[in-house]
Amino acid sequence: MNPVAAQAPAVRAAGIRAGYTADDVLRGVSFSVDPGQIFAIVGPNGSGKSTILRVLSGTMRPRAGAVEICGRALNTYDRRALAKVIAVVAQENIVAFRFTVLEIVLMGRAPHLGAFRFESPADLEIARDALERFDLLEFAHRHVEELSGGERKRVFLARALAQQPRVVMLDEPTAFLDLRHVAGIFARFRELAAERGLAVVATLHDLNAAAAYADRVMLLKEGAAVATGTPLEVLTEDNLSRVYETEVYVGRNPNTGALAILPSGRSQGRV
Amino acid sequence: MNPPETQLADLAAAHLTRRRMLAILGGLAALTALSAIAATAFGSVHISLARALTDPASPDHVIFFAARLPRVMMGIAVGAVLASVGAALQALVRNPLAEGGILGISGGGALGAIIALVFLARFGAGETLVPIFAFAAALLSTVAVYRIAEVDGQLEPFTLLLVGVIFNAFWGAAIMLVNSVVDFYYAHTILFWLMGSLEAPTWREVATVSVLGAAGFGVLMYRARDLNLLSLGDEAAAELGVEVNALRRTVFIATSVMIGAAVSVSGIISFVGLIVPHMLRLAFGSDHRLLLPASLLGGAAFMVIADLAARVVISPAEIPVGAITALCGGPFFIYMLRRQERRPLSL
Numbered sequence: 001m002n003p004v005a006a007q008a009p010a011v012r013a014a015g016i017r018a019g020y021t022a023d024d025v026l027r028g029v030s031f032s033v034d035p036g037q038i039f040a041i042v043g044p045n046g047s048g049k050s051t052i053l054r055v056l057s058g059t060m061r062p063r064a065g066a067v068e069i070c071g072r073a074l075n076t077y078d079r080r081a082l083a084k085v086i087a088v089v090a091q092e093n094i095v096a097f098r099f100t101v102l103e104i105v106l107m108g109r110a111p112h113l114g115a116f117r118f119e120s121p122a123d124l125e126i127a128r129d130a131l132e133r134f135d136l137l138e139f140a141h142r143h144v145e146e147l148s149g150g151e152r153k154r155v156f157l158a159r160a161l162a163q164q165p166r167v168v169m170l171d172e173p174t175a176f177l178d179l180r181h182v183a184g185i186f187a188r189f190r191e192l193a194a195e196r197g198l199a200v201v202a203t204l205h206d207l208n209a210a211a212a213y214a215d216r217v218m219l220l221k222e223g224a225a226v227a228t229g230t231p232l233e234v235l236t237e238d239n240l241s242r243v244y245e246t247e248v249y250v251g252r253n254p255n256t257g258a259l260a261i262l263p264s265g266r267s268q269g270r271v
Numbered sequence: 272m273n274p275p276e277t278q279l280a281d282l283a284a285a286h287l288t289r290r291r292m293l294a295i296l297g298g299l300a301a302l303t304a305l306s307a308i309a310a311t312a313f314g315s316v317h318i319s320l321a322r323a324l325t326d327p328a329s330p331d332h333v334i335f336f337a338a339r340l341p342r343v344m345m346g347i348a349v350g351a352v353l354a355s356v357g358a359a360l361q362a363l364v365r366n367p368l369a370e371g372g373i374l375g376i377s378g379g380g381a382l383g384a385i386i387a388l389v390f391l392a393r394f395g396a397g398e399t400l401v402p403i404f405a406f407a408a409a410l411l412s413t414v415a416v417y418r419i420a421e422v423d424g425q426l427e428p429f430t431l432l433l434v435g436v437i438f439n440a441f442w443g444a445a446i447m448l449v450n451s452v453v454d455f456y457y458a459h460t461i462l463f464w465l466m467g468s469l470e471a472p473t474w475r476e477v478a479t480v481s482v483l484g485a486a487g488f489g490v491l492m493y494r495a496r497d498l499n500l501l502s503l504g505d506e507a508a509a510e511l512g513v514e515v516n517a518l519r520r521t522v523f524i525a526t527s528v529m530i531g532a533a534v535s536v537s538g539i540i541s542f543v544g545l546i547v548p549h550m551l552r553l554a555f556g557s558d559h560r561l562l563l564p565a566s567l568l569g570g571a572a573f574m575v576i577a578d579l580a581a582r583v584v585i586s587p588a589e590i591p592v593g594a595i596t597a598l599c600g601g602p603f604f605i606y607m608l609r610r611q612e613r614r615p616l617s618l
Contacts, residue, residue, distance in 0.1 A: 057510055083512035096365035096502040097557035102285040103499075110500055111512035115493050118289050118560075128282060141285040163511070 008071030010035045010167045010199030011056060016065035018055050024063065025051045027223040033216075035166065035197035038189060040210035042203075042235075043220030044244055049203035050091075051223075053169050056201065057088045070166050083111035087160035091172045093152065095144045101155050102140040105130055108162030130158040133188050149176040157185060161192070170202040174209050182206075186213035211235050211259035219243055235259055287558040295555055299568035306575040307347060311339045313579060315586035338471075345472040345480070345536065346578045346592075347571040350543055352484040352533045354570020356526045357544020358551075358562050359491045362498040363522050364417070366428045367549060368607060371530045372541025374431070375438025376412045380527075380534035381464045382442050382449070383408025388460065389453050402479055406531030412438060413523050424505070467540035467593020469578050476536040483532035488567060490525040494518055495559040502557065540574075540593045542600020547573050549607065 009032040019025040025048045033039040041049045054060040056067060058074060067074040069085055077085070087108070095104065108130070109123045119127075131137050134154040139147065144155055153176060160168050168189070174182045190213070192198040204210045210217050211231040218228040219235070221243045227234040240248040240261065247264040312320050316334060323335035357370045371377045387404035416438055420431035443465070450461045463470065491498075497518050500508040505515045533540070547569045548562060555561055574592070577599075581592040 059506060059509065079509060079514050080512035083510060086510075088507075088510040090504075090507060093507065094365075094502075094504045096504075097362075097367070097552065099499075099502065099557050100285045102282055103287070103556070103558060104503075106286055107500055107503065107511060110496055113496070115496065119286070124282060140282055 007035055007197075009033060009068070010037070010070060010197075011039075011201060012066075012068040013052075013056070014066045016052070016055055016062045016067065018051055018060055018062040018065075025223050026055070026062070028065070029218075029220070029223070029225055030065075031218050031225065031228055033167070033199045033201055035199050036193045037215045038186070038193060038200040038202070038213060040202050040204045040214035040217045040231075041220060042205075042207055042210050042217060043226075046222075047220040047243075048223040049220060050171055052220075053088065053171050053201070053203060056167075057086055057169055058082050080111050083163060083165075085165055086167045086169060087163040087165040088169045089153075089156050089160045089171065089173065091175055093156045098143050098145065100140065101136055101142055101144060101147070102127060102131070104144055104155050105136075105158045105162050108159040111163060126164065127158075127162050130161040133161065133191075134158045135184075150178065150181050153177060154181075154185070157188075165198070167199045167201065170200065172205060173202055174204065174206050182209055189213075207235060207240070207261045208259070211261060231259055235261060287556065287561050292561050295561060296564055296568065299565055299572070303347065303568050303572040303575070306572040306579075307343050310343045310346065310575045310579040311335060314339060314582050315589075341472050341474055341477055342469055342578065343575055344477045345469050346575040348477060348480045348484055349469065349533045349537045349540065350547075350570040350572070350574020350577075351567045352480060352487070352529045352570070353540060353543040354547035354566040354573065355488055355491065355563050356529045356533075357570075358548035358559065358566040359498065359522055359526055360544070361548060362501055362559055363519065364420075364426050364428075364431055365502060365504075366426070366431060367552070368428070368432055368545065368604065369435075370542065370544035371409075371526070372539060372543075373439075373545065373604070374413075374416050374435035375442055376409050376416065376527070376530050377534050377539045377541065378439050378442030378446075379412030380405040380409035380531050381539050382445050383531070384535045385446060385449055385461055385464060389449060389457050398475075402483065402532050402535040404531075405535040406528050409531045409534065410523060410527035412442070413527055417519075417523075463591070464534075464538035466591035467538040467596070468589075468591040469537055469574075469581075470589065470591075472536060480532045480536050484529050487525040487529035487532075488563070490521060491563055492560075494521060495563055498522075498559040498563075499557070538591075538593060540596055542596045542603065543570055543574060543577075545607075546596075546600055546603050549603075 011033040013032070014030045016026050016029045017024045029052060041052055043049055051060065055062050058077065069077065105127045106119055106123065109119055109126065113119065131140055134157055136154055136158055139151060144152060147155065173185060189200050193200060214231055216229060217231050217234040219226045219239055226243055227239050235250060237248055237250045240250065249262045249264045251260045252258070253260050318331040318334050322329050323331040326332055353371065360369045360371065360374065361367050383404035384401045387400040391400050416434050420426055420434045422430070446461060446465060450458055497513045500511050500513050501518070509515050548566045551562060551565045551569050555565060577595045578592045581590045581595050584590060
């Protein structure tokens with residue numbers, strides 16, 4: 001048995017309700033993610049995918065329900081303590097001033113450092129490792145604004161890694177990336193999941209990416225989970241047609257056996 | 272493949288190390304010292320530094336210790352305060368064009384100082400109340416400018432600058448209003464505040480701005496790393512462990528104390544907080560652990576030189592140093608604004 005599987009879940013959410021206005025965006029969502037697991041949250045626009053990440057990262061307070069991170073209630077963490085356990089990579093990332101790639105990645109060490117402390121050789125080694133994993137060593141001196149969208153995305157993934165978290169949350173990590181980079185990024189997180197028991201929670205628009213890279217998938221519709229389980233259990237023609245209100249074809253890649261998901265082209269009415 | 276040690280050495284050049292920081296700050300400290308020596312040696316009257324320091328009975332001695340030295344010390348303190356406040360405010364609003372003068376914070380502070388001086392001085396407590404009122408009014412301006420420019424939790428960069436323009440106009444009008452109802456005696460003082468000048472400081476004033484400036488700067492330095500994280504946006508900073516609201520309050524208060532202190536002794540001196548951090552950021556990068564102390568030293572040197580120019584350009588008459596900085600700063604601001612259009616403020 002995998003030794004990390006015996007530990008407390010990396011994330012446990014029970015009956016979360018949350019919203020921006022009087023209406024709840026999340027209407028009682030429950031799930032748990034084990035260490036070493038890649039967990040994908042899929043669903044149509046507005047189904048509450050990103051809201052879940054905001055609740056888990058402590059940015060948004062849920063109206064009801066309980067969240068535990070590494071066996072400890074979320075609301076017992078202060079900001080710094082939480083930043084040592086959870087790293088978040090937003091869909092879009094801003095950098096207001098000119099910083100080098102290495103400087104951005106070293107910002108991931110901030111929760112571990114005191115106010116006047118400089119980064120130690122150990123911190124630098126952690127940053128170097130993060131840069132190397134995302135193929136960024138040659139870019140370390142460059143300013144972030146000079147990089148392409150895909151390179152920039154990898155900088156923020158490396159920064160998240162430099163936090164040495166137990167859980168990484170990725171909001172639409174495949175946006176703006178081409179297929180090769182998507183595969184590369186998930187391969188890196190797969191390694192980290194195996195090596196360190198890192199848990200990955202990702203919202204994904206791309207159902208094929210969820211099918212290919214996730215251990216478990218939660219399919220959301222209008223703030224509630226329609227199904228949670230392995231990609232094979234969740235990403236069925238039935239479930240997807242119902243949630244996306246359009247006919248969906250689910251087949252197999254003849255070479256790899258992985259699920260292949262396509263819209264069949266026939267809509268069930270709404271645009 | 273290189274062994275890790277070599278790679279770590281390569282990486283040292285790509286971020287701020289303690290060694291690089293000390294080297295840069297040492298260079299800037301030397302620059303400030305040279306400027307200070309030049310500014311005490313030169314002026315509208317020629318003096319001999321040697322005689323000033325050796326012969327207490329000479330007029331050189333009097334000019335050196337009673338006129339030039341306090342003025343240079345004041346220039347150092349005010350320039351240091353204004354430039355480091357500029358760097359901190361820019362980090363807070365994520366906008367390199369922000370600055371105490373441009374955002375109308377100095378104007379608010381000047382109005383507070385004038386009110387304390389003109390209306391409260393007759394109760395005998397004016398001089399002590401001046402920096403306190405300047406601080407309170409600067410804080411009020413800072414919070415108001417920030418809140419008004421904030422839409423849905425986002426600071427729109429150009430809205431922020433526009434709000435600053437409006438605040439400047441408003442405070443300017445309020446100061447003119449006060450000016451038109453007070454005795455002639457105060458009118459010159461008020462004009463001095465509007466123009467910004469380091470004319471004839473007392474040692475007490477030098478001490479006030481130095482002590483309050485140092486206290487505020489210490490607080491900013493303590494949050495320097497958090498200011499770096501703020502460059503990634505409020506949410507990302509929070510996810511890296513920063514209590515963003517607490518940080519914002521701290522910076523509001525520290526910068527207002529500093530601006531209040533500077534304004535209460537020297538009036539509104541704009542653009543120092545814009546020019547100095549911008550040049551230093553271009554030269555040495557954006558890490559606020561370096562940028563803040565570098566701005567402190569660079570601002571001191573810049574102000575001392577600007578004030579030397581103010582004294583000698585049309586000597587024996589004087590230009591207010593605020594006019595010199597605005598004459599340099601205006602075109603500089605336009606240049607930065609034009610560059611900004613081609614490069615978005617954020618990625």
